[in-house]
Amino acid sequence: MGIGSLFGRGAAVRREVEHSRDALYRVAYAWCHDAQRADDLVHEAIEKALRNAAQLRDAQRVRGWVFRILANCLRDQQRARRDEIELEEVEEQLFAAGPTPEEAHASIEIAARVRQAIARLPLGQRQVVTLVDLEGCSYAEVGEALEIPIGTVMSRLCRARQALRGHLTPLAAEQAETKLRSVK
Amino acid sequence: MSEEPGISEEMQNAFVDGELDAAEWARVAQAMGRDEQLRRSLCEVRTVKEMVQHAYATPPAGARRAGRGAFAAGGWAIAASVLFALGGWFSHAWWAKAPELDPASAYTLGRFAASVDQNLVLVHISNGERESLGRALDEVEDLLRAARDSGRAIRVEIVANRQGIDLLRAGVSPHEARLAALRASYANLELVACGQTMQRLGERGERVNLLPGIEVAPSALDEVVRRLQEGWVYVRA
Numbered sequence: 053m054g055i056g057s058l059f060g061r062g063a064a065v066r067r068e069v070e071h072s073r074d075a076l077y078r079v080a081y082a083w084c085h086d087a088q089r090a091d092d093l094v095h096e097a098i099e100k101a102l103r104n105a106a107q108l109r110d111a112q113r114v115r116g117w118v119f120r121i122l123a124n125c126l127r128d129q130q131r132a133r134r135d136e137i138e139l140e141e142v143e144e145q146l147f148a149a150g151p152t153p154e155e156a157h158a159s160i161e162i163a164a165r166v167r168q169a170i171a172r173l174p175l176g177q178r179q180v181v182t183l184v185d186l187e188g189c190s191y192a193e194v195g196e197a198l199e200i201p202i203g204t205v206m207s208r209l210c211r212a213r214q215a216l217r218g219h220l221t222p223l224a225a226e227q228a229e230t231k232l233r234s235v236k
Numbered sequence: 237m238s239e240e241p242g243i244s245e246e247m248q249n250a251f252v253d254g255e256l257d258a259a260e261w262a263r264v265a266q267a268m269g270r271d272e273q274l275r276r277s278l279c280e281v282r283t284v285k286e287m288v289q290h291a292y293a294t295p296p297a298g299a300r301r302a303g304r305g306a307f308a309a310g311g312w313a314i315a316a317s318v319l320f321a322l323g324g325w326f327s328h329a330w331w332a333k334a335p336e337l338d339p340a341s342a343y344t345l346g347r348f349a350a351s352v353d354q355n356l357v358l359v360h361i362s363n364g365e366r367e368s369l370g371r372a373l374d375e376v377e378d379l380l381r382a383a384r385d386s387g388r389a390i391r392v393e394i395v396a397n398r399q400g401i402d403l404l405r406a407g408v409s410p411h412e413a414r415l416a417a418l419r420a421s422y423a424n425l426e427l428v429a430c431g432q433t434m435q436r437l438g439e440r441g442e443r444v445n446l447l448p449g450i451e452v453a454p455s456a457l458d459e460v461v462r463r464l465q466e467g468w469v470y471v472r473a
Contacts, residue, residue: 078292078295081295081296163292167291190255191255206249209246209249209253213245213284216287217281220284220287223287224284
């Protein structure tokens with residue numbers, strides 16, 4: 053492999069890292085439900101990823117790798133703060149801003165309730181389900197990102213979805229009924 | 237949650253997440269055809285997945301990020317309405333998550349021609365990109381040629397839906413001439429379009445003229461389930 057392709061590889065990884073900013077933020081927010089904290093996590097993760105871009109041999113695997121860095125940043129931050137987010141805190145954050153015209157909209161309310169249900173999950177389950185659902189990560193990528201075996205990815209996902217189905221299926225039913233009524 | 241034996245919750249998740257290989261995927265798709273409980277359960281998983289996607293489509297912006305985005309209306313509502321009107325199940329776009337052709341699996345067409353004595357092969361195409369359609373036709377042609385060379389009486393059917401239906405549309409297909417030549421050489425190649433995709437295009441005001449001699453199935457899913465029940469091998473191109 054020539055120097056040119058080595059150089060090109062690092063640049064490709066860096067480009068990929070920069071492109072994953074929105075995905076990282078979405079996932080970071082879904083993990084901690086705090087915009088400021090998510091922002092800090094993403095900033096830190098991107099900084100680390102760019103600094104270490106040369107370590108990654110395969111630009112195709114950037115996604116799993118950056119999510120792993122993000123998960124590590126979250127772990128470090130939690131260690132430092134020693135406070136796994138409390139539910140009350142999450143709820144406060146969800147509703148603290150008060151209703152804006154946007155939030156008056158029913159779909160916002162549903163989004164908030166879905167986020168609450170996600171926030172109630174243990175962190176491990178929350179991480180798996182958000183990587184799979186929000187970023188379309190494969191189970192293998194999730195395993196790589198969180199440094200857990202695929203069997204664990206599947207069992208955490210299973211438990212997360214069971215809990216979410218319990219909370220959200222009635223909500224979906226309610227919503228579908230409202231829609232039907234408004235059509236009639 | 238399902239009465240179907242052997243379709244565990246983990247497998248249902250993997251089905252919805254597109255994590256199954258072609259053989260496992262086909263098994264769930266088949267079971268789905270006869271087990272309403274399983275359909276409902278899969279639909280719930282799908283609904284929850286779409287609700288989660290919706291909830292974080294535009295997360296509140298942090299300090300470094302500009303502005304607060306507008307919230308998009310939830311696509312999950314579509315899945316929710318399917319959930320509560322299961323008659324509409326077959327219209328739901330499950331196809332997006334069918335397994336990709338894995339080059340290492342026995343379901344790769346090239347390997348089929350050489351090593352598998354399956355004579356009924358259904359190829360499902362849902363991607364409309366010129367190159368991927370071209371590749372699918374290459375593989376189908378290899379398969380047909382190899383079978384002819386070895387004297388095997390094979391039948392191959394291409395079923396196309398979503399963007400893949402463009403392959404079969406007169407004046408739209410990027411491979412119209414090639415398809416005509418293939419059909420002229422191989423009478424054992426059948427082409428089937430998804431009726432539901434055609435209807436959807438029609439509703440959007442697009443005129444759908446199919447190439448001559450193409451059959452229309454009620455939907456691609458109906459066709460796949462029917463063929464699987466008849467013992468065909470399912471390959472996703």
